Amino acid sequence: MSTSLSTKSKRSFQITHELILLFVLIALVIFFASMSDNFLTTGNFINIIRQTAMLGIIAAGMTMVLLIGGIDLSVASNVALTSVVTGTLLSTGVDPVLAVLAGVATGVAVGTVNGLIVTKIGIPALITTLGMMTIVRGIGFVITDGYPVFGFPESIRWFGTGYLFGIPVPAIIMVIVFIIVWILLYKTYLGRYIYALGGNQEAARLSGVNTQRMQLLVIMTSGFLCSIAGMILLGRLNSGQPNALQAFELEVVTAVVLGGVSIFGGQGKLLGVVLGVMIMGVLANGLVILNVGEFYQMIITGLVLLIAVGMDRIYNRKKQS
Template identity: 40%
Template structure:
């Protein structure tokens, strides 16, 4: 398999419009639109500008996490360390800032820590040969433990306005984190579809043996995607810390399964080689809209995990059915 063939858009399968291969992306988009229509009927406040902006802001954490995870899952891998990275980077950056480290330096250190953890994950998977589940699950606990040691049960808050702008500021009428997320999404999409590295990621996920045979440096590619996942988890941590004006050791716990669900709901196959960034963005919006809709309807927070889980299962089920039909 040559790299040109490997780089073909795995969501469409072949050049030009093909209804069968376009069905799954169409179903995801229609599901998003149907959810918006349903929520607007259930609550007139849903389509207000204030709520739309709020939904977009809430989507940013899952969306940014999903960018790096998409690259990892495209290689048939998994990264369970993202929740731990969020906790460690958020807590470390907040501690640095309140101890008068310049904000830019604190941000760079935080992103660097995320990249280092991701690179270590990649080395364990690609060079040592550990299963991705085992390597990243262990790293999750290491990062979580370091965050707990760093915080000693405390919560850091009262961060400077210059840092909080990342999570609460605006560019015009659009929240700054939304702009940051959109820019990152465009960069990742172009990276996956317009570069040799992106084509190698798809090729590796589609058939690792064929990728090795065609001369693709699979070890370097794996280290790269896990590093990218660490970087996006670190950026998500910064956005979350800035939005909440707080950091504590358990701040990343809710995002582990939600972030993976976002990518899978967006159509990226857990078997690798198929999917992309647009689908992940739709998946993040769907998951956020479900939670937002429940809040608008006054549904108890105890019910949220049940409804969210049901929506995830339904979305994955329909995705599997449409993919089988399109084959």
């Protein structure tokens, strides 16, 4: 009986949390629409989903990483390096398919190194990815000597600025990624293992889950999704820039935690993350339309992160009590 009540309580929390996010999203849309006639337009809506695509794709990977009780602070650096590697190869005349594959391999390689350090050496994910964040960013600067990379086929811009059936390509890619991750989390045994690993790693190990392999697989998947975002970044900027997306990892973590995924692992729903991503996208776009300064935008983003983490902390304390 107690187990049944606990399960109902958890479901109630998730539904309530997602509904709250939906109300917040609607409230933001109404607020910005009332403040500017330029907000609630088809063109701006398309602009929001295009700009939100990279955040959503990276957040999908971060969701799985947080669910296993980890974190990946190297995601933004990984995206930038992927775009730099691909752009550099394209600028030297390498076949576009091979250049893109090399970029994807770069993203996966960064994720693999992160995963191996965490699982084999035992360094906590926070410290590992914090160190890799700097290393990976530095590699990008070394490759380009600190300058943007130009001079590759115009067709590469399709990833970042193209349309398919009237819908921005980045948005289509984001939706596909979310669908695949949803299937992985809720329709396969891997998803059950991910939640079990984040809930209680030792219990998961005793029940037969290869915890190290699962951690490595999830962190590698995050790296792979970073490489996909890197292709979009390259196409959007039409250049490979080693300094791109500085501090973007904080926006990713904010969106995921705001969506209800616990920083302690094992809790959260992908639907909440989708809403969290949309809230961040609408907020960023609305602030730009209202001509709010970049520094103030940084302050607001930081406050949202603190509020999201604080809510997560309060919920976990109530749960433990």
